[in-house]
Amino acid sequence: IYNCSKGRCELLTPPGNIMFLRLVNGEVLFQKIGGGIYRLLPSNSFQLLPGTGFLSDKKVVSLLPDGAGGVLIATAQHGIYNWKNGQAQKWHSPLQEVFTKKQLNKGIRLSDGSYAFGTILDGLFLLDSEGRLVFHLNRQKGLPDNTVLSLLEDSTGNLWVGLDRGIALVDLKNPLLFHTDTEGDLGTVYTAESFGEHLYLGTNHGVFYKSEKKKNEPFRFVSGTQGQVWQLKTFGGQLLCGHNDGTFVIENGQARKISPVAGGWATMPIPNQPGLLLQGTYSGLIVLRQRSNGQWVFSHRIGGLLIAIREMVIDSTGAIWLAHPIEGLYRVVLDSSLAHISFLKKYTPADGLPSLKMLRLAIVHGETIIKSGQAWYRYEKGHFTQNGQCLGQPLSKIKGHIFPGRKGEWLEALPGEVVFHSSAHTRALPVSLVSGYENIVRLRADLFLLCRNDGYALLDADNLLAEPPPPTPPLLIHTIEIVTRKEVQPLPPSTSRPSLKKNQNRLRFRVGQHLFTRRPLFRYRLDGLDGHWSEWTEKNRIEYFNLPAGEYTFEAQAKHGSRSIRFSFSVLPHWTQSPPAFFGYALAFFGLLALVRYFFKKRFEKAKRKMEAEQKRLLAQQQMKAANDKLQMEVVNKSKQLANSTINLAKKNEVLLQLKKELRKLKNTPGTRLPGKAFQQLLHVIDAHLSSEQDWELFEKNFNQVHESFFKKLKNDFPDLTPGDLQLAAYLKMNLSSKEIAPLLHISVRGVENKRYRLRKKLGLPPDGNLVEFMMKY
Numbered sequence: 001i002y003n004c005s006k007g008r009c010e011l012l013t014p015p016g017n018i019m020f021l022r023l024v025n026g027e028v029l030f031q032k033i034g035g036g037i038y039r040l041l042p043s044n045s046f047q048l049l050p051g052t053g054f055l056s057d058k059k060v061v062s063l064l065p066d067g068a069g070g071v072l073i074a075t076a077q078h079g080i081y082n083w084k085n086g087q088a089q090k091w092h093s094p095l096q097e098v099f100t101k102k103q104l105n106k107g108i109r110l111s112d113g114s115y116a117f118g119t120i121l122d123g124l125f126l127l128d129s130e131g132r133l134v135f136h137l138n139r140q141k142g143l144p145d146n147t148v149l150s151l152l153e154d155s156t157g158n159l160w161v162g163l164d165r166g167i168a169l170v171d172l173k174n175p176l177l178f179h180t181d182t183e184g185d186l187g188t189v190y191t192a193e194s195f196g197e198h199l200y201l202g203t204n205h206g207v208f209y210k211s212e213k214k215k216n217e218p219f220r221f222v223s224g225t226q227g228q229v230w231q232l233k234t235f236g237g238q239l240l241c242g243h244n245d246g247t248f249v250i251e252n253g254q255a256r257k258i259s260p261v262a263g264g265w266a267t268m269p270i271p272n273q274p275g276l277l278l279q280g281t282y283s284g285l286i287v288l289r290q291r292s293n294g295q296w297v298f299s300h301r302i303g304g305l306l307i308a309i310r311e312m313v314i315d316s317t318g319a320i321w322l323a324h325p326i327e328g329l330y331r332v333v334l335d336s337s338l339a340h341i342s343f344l345k346k347y348t349p350a351d352g353l354p355s356l357k358m359l360r361l362a363i364v365h366g367e368t369i370i371k372s373g374q375a376w377y378r379y380e381k382g383h384f385t386q387n388g389q390c391l392g393q394p395l396s397k398i399k400g401h402i403f404p405g406r407k408g409e410w411l412e413a414l415p416g417e418v419v420f421h422s423s424a425h426t427r428a429l430p431v432s433l434v435s436g437y438e439n440i441v442r443l444r445a446d447l448f449l450l451c452r453n454d455g456y457a458l459l460d461a462d463n464l465l466a467e468p469p470p471p472t473p474p475l476l477i478h479t480i481e482i483v484t485r486k487e488v489q490p491l492p493p494s495t496s497r498p499s500l501k502k503n504q505n506r507l508r509f510r511v512g513q514h515l516f517t518r519r520p521l522f523r524y525r526l527d528g529l530d531g532h533w534s535e536w537t538e539k540n541r542i543e544y545f546n547l548p549a550g551e552y553t554f555e556a557q558a559k560h561g562s563r564s565i566r567f568s569f570s571v572l573p574h575w576t577q578s579p580p581a582f583f584g585y586a587l588a589f590f591g592l593l594a595l596v597r598y599f600f601k602k603r604f605e606k607a608k609r610k611m612e613a614e615q616k617r618l619l620a621q622q623q624m625k626a627a628n629d630k631l632q633m634e635v636v637n638k639s640k641q642l643a644n645s646t647i648n649l650a651k652k653n654e655v656l657l658q659l660k661k662e663l664r665k666l667k668n669t670p671g672t673r674l675p676g677k678a679f680q681q682l683l684h685v686i687d688a689h690l691s692s693e694q695d696w697e698l699f700e701k702n703f704n705q706v707h708e709s710f711f712k713k714l715k716n717d718f719p720d721l722t723p724g725d726l727q728l729a730a731y732l733k734m735n736l737s738s739k740e741i742a743p744l745l746h747i748s749v750r751g752v753e754n755k756r757y758r759l760r761k762k763l764g765l766p767p768d769g770n771l772v773e774f775m776m777k778y
Contacts, residue, residue: 062107093131118148202229280309304341328356352384430518549573
């Protein structure tokens with residue numbers, strides 16, 4: 001043994017081999033193997049405790065104070081002894097025989113004066129200061145293993161148990177006392193009732209009961225109740241069971257059916273009708289009545305509404321609110337005979353409820369409230385609303401199912417926890433109820449039973465209020481990591497507002513809370529990126545990617561704790577976003593602006609020049625078009641003049657030829673003979689006008705104005721053409737017929753045809769060639 005004090009250690013030689021040392025009542029005690037119990041004296045010598053020599057053949061596993069100046073000596077196979085004033089005797093605990101058989105291995109005295117003993121064969125026993133059993137934990141009752149190797153009470157008063165296969169934590173400060181059905185014998189608990197000093201449980205397997213005084217007594221099954229149990233309730237001194245197969249009375253461990261109507265979901269007294277009960281079933285409402293001998297029996301059905309009624313409450317006006325699992329909510333009023341419905345109202349989403357499925361009903365201070373979805377509503381002026389107060393807080397803030405307690409106290413069932421509310425404080429308890437069928441049964445004024453999937457839990461409200469809630473461990477940032485393409489760089493959480501490079505804009509945060517009695521829940525937000533909190537999650541890690549340049553504050557919060565933690569940092573801009581870069585961008589921008597301005601100026605000038613040239617071209621084109629139009633007009637006019645002059649000339653020649661013909665006819669007429677000289681003179685004058693060079697010159701002049709260079713080109717191409725051929729060609733160019741040409745040439749039509757034939761030959765046209773078409777196109 002080494003005795004160390006004030007920086008010095010002294011080696012002490014005990015009287016024999018030892019297994020452990022214990023500090024008991026201010027003294028260091030130990031057992032010498034094969035001997036008794038020794039104490040270490042202030043002189044560093046050893047003294048045998050008188051009266052402990054009998055332990056020489058026994059293995060001592062623990063030495064504990066008894067709270068009265070004595071010592072509890074726990075042995076492995078011979079129970080526990082109480083040594084005091086030099087005498088040792090068996091401790092007065094009723095569990096001595098159990099400890100002897102189960103082989104004690106460890107023991108400690110807890111801060112509240114109770115004792116915890118671990119065994120090799122049967123797990124952990126918790127005893128009060130008088131040695132009476134408080135509870136027993138083994139493998140069948142939730143402990144991972146039956147072999148206890150070590151025990152430790154932490155600073156919060158909870159018990160850590162070292163096992164052969166791991167470590168377990170016994171939450172001694174939890175106001176909930178759990179009964180866990182590890183074997184699945186009970187099934188899922190839906191309801192419970194305290195009746196006749198027995199605790200009754202209604203499960204999906206049937207009804208089970210046990211004595212409330214004998215804590216270790218196992219549950220017994222009530223025969224005849226196999227199947228789903230919905231409700232256990234005491235009415236008129238009898239315990240009624242609402243069952244899948246009907247309604248039963250539970251008496252002396254037996255079940256007696258009193259109603260064959262399936263599905264006794266909810267039963268309650270009818271106001272101002274003693275001896276009558278109203279029950280909601282799978283197929284509507286029924287009435288149970290109590291006989292004069294106190295026995296409950298089925299009375300009758302209520303007509304008018306044949307639906308499944310899962311929940312039912314009766315408000316202060318006597319109206320009955322009914323909830324169907326799927327079809328929604330009804331409010332009915334019964335007639336005076338209680339046999340028919342005199343008023344029925346079915347509510348729809350238009351009345352203010354967001355959902356009509358799986359509704360929950362409650363009466364709070366005489367007012368009916370309905371839970372739809374995740375919120376509660378009250379009925380006001382024909383409409384459902386979340387306005388107003390309920391149980392001392394806004395109705396809109398209540399999210400869980402409501403179960404009333406004593407005045408100023410109530411419980412709220414939420415996913416994964418039950419919150420106990422009182423005027424003094426609010427405390428969240430880690431326990432999960434049956435989802436969709438959450439139920440908390442008030443067994444006594446201060447005692448509640450919480451129905452669970454694998455058993456139940458008991459809550460003593462007085463104990464909860466008497467014990468202050470244990471301190472909540474703080475939330476911590478364990479690690480901060482900068483994740484890059486090449487590596488993961490740790491960033492100490494104590495770093496004050498670090499400035500990170502642009503390529504360090506991916507951060508991973510890990511937080512933690514040393515909360516061992518429940519699963520910690522976290523939520524996060526990053527101010528500067530998103531100011532909204534995330535949903536509550538069990539994940540203690542969150543990562544942010546591709547953070548833009550800016551100032552950020554990471555914030556994390558634990559649901560079971562009041563303080564949040566923060567970490568501020570900044571992400572520097574990329575060099576492309578630095579002030580010199582922006583200066584360069586400004587220069588480049590203004591340079592580009594000047595270049596664009598120069599470009600557009602040149603383009604504008606070019607467009608202006610192009611537009612001016614186009615305008616000049618269009619003007620010249622217009623002028624040319626006007627000149628062409630004028631020329632064309634002149635050509636048209638000259639063509640008209642040519643045509644007119646040609647027609648006039650043809651008419652004149654026709655007249656002269658006719659006159660010449662008539663003169664010759666007159667000369668040969670007897671009695672009218674003209675003198676020869678005069679006749680010749682008239683013919684000469686007529687012939688002179690028929691072959692007038694002046695007429696031809698005038699025609700040629702007009703023709704050349706219309707068909708410029710026609711004669712010149714034709715003469716150049718065909719030099720053998722005579723003036724007469726040219727004259728005929730001109731008339732053909734004008735598309736004149738042989739008949740029209742004959743007077744102009746003062747010859748006959750046949751003569752014209754002959755001339756046309758000769759002209760065709762000179763032009764080299766084939767026999768089928770069109771002379772007029774040739775001249776028209778020439």
